[in-house]
């Protein structure tokens with residue numbers, strides 16, 4: 001298919017013309033160009049603004065390999081450093097690795113000589129046929145990437161004798177690393193955990209029990225089934241992961257009722273919490289402690305009632321207003337979470353009737369919903385003001401037109417080091433009002449560190465997708481159950497209204513970074529994959 005881009009040039013034929021020169025980017029430069037051809041231009045909005053760290057605490061680890069084959073203590077020290085660096089930065093430099101400096105220098109020189117030799121000789125190697133042992137070309141993805149990076153790649157050695165020597169030495173040094181104890185241990189653990197089994201049928205068998213994770217625990221298991229094993233988490237060393245120096249911001253909503261100065265201060269705090277954390281706790285929010293306690297208790301009762309009654313609600317049918325299930329993304333995620341949930345669509349164009357709710361928690365779910373909606377309207381006003389738009393803006397946009405309540409139940413887990421209670425994710429909605437019991441385990445990602453969210457009696461947590469959508473997760477624990485109730489507020493997915501950046505917030509210096517989208521398209525993108533920490537917006541970036 002010919003691609004004519006918005007600027008009206010024929011990209012495919014220009015790419016082909018460039019490729020046909022077989023002289024690469026160096027050929028362009030040698031030809032004396034002073035402007036970068038359009039095929040190399042980044043499409044508008046594609047350049048990701050990732051800040052460059054000048055923080056010296058993030059220096060790349062340098063590991064000296066001297067002595068790796070020597071006494072066991074030195075070897076162990078090196079192995080530990082390699083393991084540590086592999087887990088943290090996944091990147092490290094090696095020195096004293098046994099390759100003579102002269103070989104490294106000659107290697108760099110050989111590569112330079114390859115590129116700088118007579119173009120006609122070099123052209124003989126120019127190919128996109130990757131079955132060939134030697135491939136020289138410019139941008140292996142020239143025809144598939146929206147734009148070519150300003151680089152050309154040599155995919156293999158040019159069979160210059162000195163290159164061969166270098167590659168054999170590299171191979172030796174890699175062997176040294178992969179022979180190290182730590183990597184071996186990780187390797188064999190990973191091997192064990194890899195899905196070399198029929199995952200889909202084990203997932204289905206678990207789903208068919210309709211008894212959730214609680215059913216497994218009730219049956220007395222002492223090892224978690226492999227569908228729950230989360231390899232990424234296993235490799236993470238969870239004990240290192242939480243930073244207790246940082247604490248989640250807390251808003252005292254009492255201020256709303258006080259004078260305008262206190263209110264203005266509160267709005268400033270909300271603004272900085274949303275921009276910095278995307279998450280805050282609220283106290284004095286007006287929902288009586290007894291209602292919060294009863295709500296937690298209602299969700300516990302639902303999950304702990306007779307399995308046969310509970311099974312009647314087990315479904316993955318998205319058109320149902322009340323759903324009980326274990327892991328809504330069970331068939332899509334890489335590892336199942338140690339969690340069961342009761343989901344209820346409480347507010348929408350066509351809301352459920354109280355009689356649709358499970359009897360054990362019916363009254364409290366209705367009462368709690370009413371109270372959470374009142375609080376949410378207040379919060380949307382505060383958030384609108386914190387954004388600098390009129391107080392009714394977010395509500396008028398429909399940000400509270402739908403409320404989906406999820407009552408989570410996290411049974412005790414016999415092997416919490418192998419699985420997550422909730423995988424790292426961003427929520428899909430505008431604000432989430434979260435109530436948690438006293439068990440703990442919730443963490444938010446802040447400044448690249450996992451921070452524990454303390455359980456304060458009566459505190460509710462608000463996560464917000466408008467400023468910053470915070471990544472969060474829940475750790476599994478040996479003790480339990482843990483119970484939490486998340487109320488997700490968002491626009492309705494029915495309707496043809498397009499949503500994009502709030503117009504009042506845009507300016508020449510602050511151009512839109514997302515395109516206008518239908519809520520239903522956004523949600524289908526979000527739910528097309530398991531929880532993976534990325535949220536649903538990246539694909540809608542301009």
Ligand SMILES: O=C(O)CCC(=O)C(=O)O
Pocket residue numbers: 406408422427434436442472473474484485486
């Ligand atoms: O259980 C929790 O504390 C968090 C649950 C959560 O993040 C969610 O339901 O999206």
Ligand SMILES: [Fe+2]
Pocket residue numbers: 425426427472
């Ligand atoms: Fe969440």
